[in-house]
Amino acid sequence: MLVSLSTLTSVCLVLTSSTSALLAPKPFTQQANDQFNALRYMGASGAFHENSGVGISKDTPPQCTIDQAHMFMRHGERFPSASSGETFEAFFKRLQAATTEQYNNPFGFLHDAEYFVTNSSDYEHETYYNAYAGLADCFSFGSDLRQRYNHLVDTNRTTPIFSAGQKRVVDSATAFSQGFFGNGYSGDYQLVVLPEDESQGANSLTNTVACTNFDGDDNYEKVLKGENYQYAQYEADRLNQLAPGYNLTASDIFTMVDYCAFETNVKGFSKFCDVLSPDAFVATGYHIDLRNWYSQGPGYNMSYVSGFTLANATATLLQQDNEDSLYLSFTHDDDIVRYLTGLGIFDDEPDLDKHEINFKRAFKIGEIVPLGGRLLTERLSCTNATSGETDTFVRLLLNDQVFPVPNCADGPGFSCPLDDYLELAKTHTVDYKEACGIQDDVPNYVSFFWDWTEDKYPTVADAE
Ligand SMILES: *[C@@H]1O[C@H](CO)[C@@H](O)[C@H](O)[C@H]1NC(C)=O
Ligand SMILES: *[C@@H]1O[C@H](CO)[C@@H](O)[C@H](O)[C@H]1NC(C)=O
Ligand SMILES: *[C@@H]1O[C@H](CO)[C@@H](O)[C@H](O)[C@H]1NC(C)=O
Ligand SMILES: *[C@@H]1O[C@H](CO)[C@@H](O)[C@H](O)[C@H]1NC(C)=O
Numbered sequence: 330m331l332v333s334l335s336t337l338t339s340v341c342l343v344l345t346s347s348t349s350a351l352l353a354p355k356p357f358t359q360q361a362n363d364q365f366n367a368l369r370y371m372g373a374s375g376a377f378h379e380n381s382g383v384g385i386s387k388d389t390p391p392q393c394t395i396d397q398a399h400m401f402m403r404h405g406e407r408f409p410s411a412s413s414g415e416t417f418e419a420f421f422k423r424l425q426a427a428t429t430e431q432y433n434n435p436f437g438f439l440h441d442a443e444y445f446v447t448n449s450s451d452y453e454h455e456t457y458y459n460a461y462a463g464l465a466d467c468f469s470f471g472s473d474l475r476q477r478y479n480h481l482v483d484t485n486r487t488t489p490i491f492s493a494g495q496k497r498v499v500d501s502a503t504a505f506s507q508g509f510f511g512n513g514y515s516g517d518y519q520l521v522v523l524p525e526d527e528s529q530g531a532n533s534l535t536n537t538v539a540c541t542n543f544d545g546d547d548n549y550e551k552v553l554k555g556e557n558y559q560y561a562q563y564e565a566d567r568l569n570q571l572a573p574g575y576n577l578t579a580s581d582i583f584t585m586v587d588y589c590a591f592e593t594n595v596k597g598f599s600k601f602c603d604v605l606s607p608d609a610f611v612a613t614g615y616h617i618d619l620r621n622w623y624s625q626g627p628g629y630n631m632s633y634v635s636g637f638t639l640a641n642a643t644a645t646l647l648q649q650d651n652e653d654s655l656y657l658s659f660t661h662d663d664d665i666v667r668y669l670t671g672l673g674i675f676d677d678e679p680d681l682d683k684h685e686i687n688f689k690r691a692f693k694i695g696e697i698v699p700l701g702g703r704l705l706t707e708r709l710s711c712t713n714a715t716s717g718e719t720d721t722f723v724r725l726l727l728n729d730q731v732f733p734v735p736n737c738a739d740g741p742g743f744s745c746p747l748d749d750y751l752e753l754a755k756t757h758t759v760d761y762k763e764a765c766g767i768q769d770d771v772p773n774y775v776s777f778f779w780d781w782t783e784d785k786y787p788t789v790a791d792a793e
């Protein structure tokens with residue numbers, strides 16, 4: 330059939346006019362702008378953002394109820410550590426000193442800028458003001474999660490809130506609890522603090538502290554010798570051309586991305602983020618993932634030892650009906666990464682290559698443990714409307730989006746049948762003390778989920 334030119338022209342006119350403000354907004358966006366969200370590439374230093382997800386509804390499937398839930402959450406947005414602070418301040422001063430009378434370059438803003446941590450007693454702690462305030466985020470997530478899990482709170486009992494001992498983790502757990510139990514919500518809680526101490530052995534939310542054989546940093550240094558920094562070098566070259574005399578190196582680009590992340594956590598923005606190109610964020614994100622893969626993830630065999638210990642404790646609870654049905658725990662990024670590793674979530678992933686970026690990898694630290702990152706494990710009791718039979722399933726939500734278990738997503742809401750989930754959790758069975766090389770009389774298993782009622786744990790943070 331012949332289509333006349335005038336018909337085509339009018340079709341084009343109709344298409345063009347559909348962007349008019351007179352029409353209703355498009356129900357489906359035709360753009361993919363979120364891939365440029367720098368927070369996705371800041372690894373564990375970036376402010377909280379949801380996992381990209383795969384489109385599955387996070388509503389509990391209609392034929393199911395959640396009858397047990399677990400959370401592993403890391404602390405919220407924070408100030409840099411004192412040691413990163415030293416690096417950042419030296420970096421800032423070096424670049425500021427290079428900013429002489431030539432302000433007409435990307436670093437001109439440094440002329441009258443101030444280093445972003447103005448009181449060194451803020452180092453290590455949660456941020457408490459501006460757009461990405463860590464304590465405010467923990468509070469509001471606590472309040473939101475209560476709505477989802479309200480039916481699991483037994484207001485006649487005290488609900489435990491488990492926390493690793495470091496002050497910022499306990500502060501996050503406290504802010505979360507104020508949201509979860511505060512204001513109009515009823516119920517009491519007790520902080521159950523697991524000191525970040527060797528004497529805890531495996532009965533800990535930070536079980537590598539006691540694990541003598543664990544040295545993730547040593548492993549990645551061995552494996553990543555000769556890592557190719559060419560992608561970051563392109564960015565250094567670009568900036569050195571625009572700003573001669575600043576002498577930026579590839580490793581400065583990684584420092585700048587981290588600086589941008591932490592300054593944003595503190596001030597709500599950072600001009601260093603504006604200087605960097607999207608490609609620099611992509612390159613840095615991969616570099617961060619590489620280091621984690623070989624120090625806390627599948628590229629280091631001791632990651633499984635640490636992760637299995639907690640994954641097995643959760644799997645054990647999933648087979649029980651205890652008086653408690655909510656297990657809310659606060660810890661650190663590395664512990665959550667190892668948990669997922671020990672559970673076998675990344676078993677099908679190829680080792681990350683130290684030269685070529687694997688763009689399709691599932692192992693993206695910025696998507697797994699941004700600041701305030703959280704993993705929910707929900708046990709679902711589902712009734713088949715046809716047969717009337719009830720079955721049990723498990724579903725994971727990572728950073729507030731459903732995270733289907735690889736090769737196990739044929740249940741309601743793409744959940745994993747409990748028995749299959751338990752099989753998966755056994756894949757990396759190991760003896761903690763033996764693999765860690767510990768002779769001491771320290772615990773070899775997690776017991777705090779069960780024996781916290783015996784009042785044997787502290788309720789305050791470790792001394793800093
Ligand atoms: C950059 O390198 C040049 C040449 O080596 C040197 O003269 C200059 O002082 C360096 N600038 C900075 C800011 O380090
Ligand atoms: C720095 O923070 C500490 C602890 O919050 C506070 O006691 C001190 O007064 C602050 N110093 C300045 C100069 O604001
Ligand atoms: C809590 O205690 C009250 C009073 O003893 C009782 O009526 C209620 O059923 C209890 N609730 C639960 C969830 O056990
Ligand atoms: C529900 O039960 C019917 C009848 O036994 C069965 O054919 C069907 O596969 C079940 N549905 C699911 C999702 O298990």
Ligand SMILES: *[C@@H]1O[C@H](CO)[C@@H](O)[C@H](O)[C@H]1NC(C)=O
Nearest residue numbers: 629630631633634759764765
């Ligand atoms: C990890 O690998 C090292 C070196 O190959 C080996 O000596 C060690 O036994 C392994 N540990 C575990 C827990 O598999």
Ligand SMILES: *[C@@H]1O[C@H](CO)[C@@H](O)[C@H](O)[C@H]1NC(C)=O
Nearest residue numbers: 641642645758759774775776
């Ligand atoms: C799994 O965890 C439970 C509870 O901590 C413990 O009793 C059991 O021995 C563990 N199983 C293995 C294989 O480590």
